[in-house]
Amino acid sequence: MKAFLLALLTAFIWGVVPFLEKIGLSSVEPTTAYLVRCSGILIGMVIALSYTPDFSSFGKMGIQSISFLVLAGILAGFVAQVVFYKALKIGEISRIIPVTSCYPLFTFILGWVFLGEEVTLSKVMGMLLILGGLFLLK
Template identity: 30%
Template sequence: MWAIFAILSAIFAALTSILAKIGIDGVNSNLGTSIRTIVVVLMAWAMVFITGTQSGIVDISKKSWIFLILSGLATGASWLCYYKALQIGEVSKVVPIDKLSIVLTILLAFIFLGEHVTVKALIGCTLIVAGTFVMIL
């Protein structure tokens, strides 16, 4: 089931890039990011209430609060940079660079989470980096 959600995530991420590039035309990138963020917040809270999980907020540990807030700050910084890059660059060049986050995530998961990195993952990361350079040059 996780694979279905991952595929849907990729599809929606692709749509995000195209729709954002069209929508950001003539709009300050920070303002555009803020509008997008409001929509995301409303959607996320709607899902919380639809699934009836809002009561779980009192059970969240201090550690989880800290890391969820830090993750939110990282997401916000990523989105602000992404929208600015989309505004001034070509989608076909911005998106491949943005997807280098895959390589960075695997590296950080190894360093901070102790996740095992396989030879297959190293080959994949090498191909992603190589593919990114081929696409942007």
């Protein structure tokens, strides 16, 4: 139950943030807006680091873990965010967010193909709902 509530809180925050970003993008180019947004990330990191005195887990990380996490940071934290800002700047928030929120579809496919994750009826139904929602937005 705790994991579900944390996920729900995450969804709420992720729902509020694009609204703030759309307003913030009104008078600035997407790349500039992203660079300003990164200051918030930096402030958050400084706060988190001040409450995390034990860094022993860094020494336990292998090169593969580090490489994948850095690549994920570049893709999600920079490339996708700048592309998202460009879409958000020129499009309607009510159309952009549902499309960008279909990422579980791609995660499902990658998990199934490369990680051998099980395909269940509930997962397929969830993916069909996502596809149906995208079709309705068109």
